[in-house]
Amino acid sequence: MKHHLTSINDIAKALGVSASTVSRALKDHPDISTATREKIKAFAEKVNYRPNALALSLKKQVSNTIGIVVPEIVHHFFSSIISGIEDIAYSKGYRVMICQSNEDFQREEMNVQALMDHRVDGLLVCMSKTTVDPAHFISVFKSQIPMVFFDRVCKEIDTDRVITDDFNGARLITSHLIDTGCKRILHLGTPAQLDIGQERLQGYLQALKDHNITPRRDLILTCDTAEKVWNSKDNILKSAPHIDGIFAVNDSTAITAMHVLMNAGYNIPKDIAVAGFGDDPVANMVNPTLTTLEQQGYQMGQEAMNLLLERLSNNELSITSRVKIFQPELKKRNSTRS
Amino acid sequence: MKHHLTSINDIAKALGVSASTVSRALKDHPDISTATREKIKAFAEKVNYRPNALALSLKKQVSNTIGIVVPEIVHHFFSSIISGIEDIAYSKGYRVMICQSNEDFQREEMNVQALMDHRVDGLLVCMSKTTVDPAHFISVFKSQIPMVFFDRVCKEIDTDRVITDDFNGARLITSHLIDTGCKRILHLGTPAQLDIGQERLQGYLQALKDHNITPRRDLILTCDTAEKVWNSKDNILKSAPHIDGIFAVNDSTAITAMHVLMNAGYNIPKDIAVAGFGDDPVANMVNPTLTTLEQQGYQMGQEAMNLLLERLSNNELSITSRVKIFQPELKKRNSTRS
DNA sequence: TTTTTTACCGCAATCGATTGCGGTATTGTT
């Protein structure tokens, strides 16, 4: 026979009372006599009774569970966000179901569907890079399930959002490069379809404009992972003699670029200063340590969960959608000059 | 009113048939006429009907969900394991609930309890560092719920296990240090209660013994995180002049130690060679790149899930518990001599 | 035309827990 954890009916049968009595006794309902209550409680304790969360959710029409969809938990930024979400969620009695889309559109659809099937009370989502058709999110939205996007939002839907000010972050750190003497800054960016990458590119361009530096097409490369840096190694080294700074769209790209340059004999930051984005823990472990922008993932997660909680408690319809923008903070380290 | 996704009863009412008919029509039961079946299917499609996973699990007494408990998903090793688990699980129609214990005993108890409450079909667990009393696991075991431990196992319970050969890994990499000229190797290890750390320490000692090197008490430090390295900075620098190698129990510790030494003017690996454990992606991003042991988290996750799947399908009782040992592979890089 | 077969569908129990309502005893009130 299968395991079959003890249910409320098992207790009822064993004690010769009805299930209703057991249920009421366990939650101290005044209708139950002290004698019966104690007897039931003692027995429940003995057999280590635990209410079936599935049955409860079904009955109550509330699962006390929220779903999270992130691209990949291996990235420190996302796992920090998850920790932020969890800490708030747990403190409010919510449980969490985490799903990885692996930056894959179909996997993301599956994830969302599975979470809906499990009747989560709300959804916290960071979109996959490859998501072009947001039909699955629109479906959630129409079902009135509270949903908050973080970092990579779905522009087609009017929901609460928690995002980083990518534009100003990029502008800030690019300005820092310029202020510390850089004049020809190479940008390693994402493919064009990723909104966040575009924001950072625009911030970079704005900083150049602020300082009357003419942007150059050949100083903007599409290259946003460590692998792509290795693949673009020749390209980077070709432009290396003509640049004095690099702003990469994320830390691992920046660090790998540093690696390539140092192997080719360049001194960081004397010959070429390098800056990243995100403040991954790696940034502080490499030599030289990487100047970058701290993104406060943990706080973003907390904020996202708080927004969701308000939707879950309030009679949602009244609130208009809110956008929380986090300003990334410049972490000046040794890969840029002072 | 609350959202209320459409149920099988809603369809039944809307179409003037019984819920049973809808249920059968949707799964092509021969008792239902083609006309009725098509009508129901079309309607279900239109309203985007999806069966309630909670109700299904309750009825079928099978949730098709397995629970994972890991210390912290921020660590690459654990998130790789999770990916390995997920890929196998998804391919077999299982969903996954991930919980973080944050290396906290009570949180771990809560997690296990919550997963049991949700009636997961099985459990995959890596114990928290602070877990001394395994009562919650014993309770699961007694309930006959299949459970597989990975990496940090519970010695008190006889379950399937997927582990790294920490002893031989440590022995291997320490031997490598010795073979490349090291004679006085500092070991940065974990506190004594962590089994894994003890295995690695023993492997280190064995390698010394293999090469007729007398171990020295002052060359074994309890120091297993980046923070602790910074705190033990003085201690490390004090012994630095007397050593020519370091074997750290994990990569971030090794890398931070490298940092401390390089800042003090030491050359890695000429003056002091450094080796880690785990092959975190950071190991390949620092300069010099870190020699370490690859742990194959992804494969370990796959293996753990496969073991669990067998327990879930077979009439479990017959199989005796199995132990899968993964041999870590030496990744020779630039932090050690050749 | 009567009987048998087949096609098609609904009733009701079940999974585990909750809750309004109603029903006995028992105690309290005139």
Next chain:
DNA sequence: AACAATACCGCAATCGATTGCGGTAAAAAA
């Protein structure tokens, strides 16, 4: 002693889906 008021507990419906069994038609066979 007759009636009202508690105290205490069970019945049954509900949440959503499944399934054995039974029932009513229409079609086929006698």
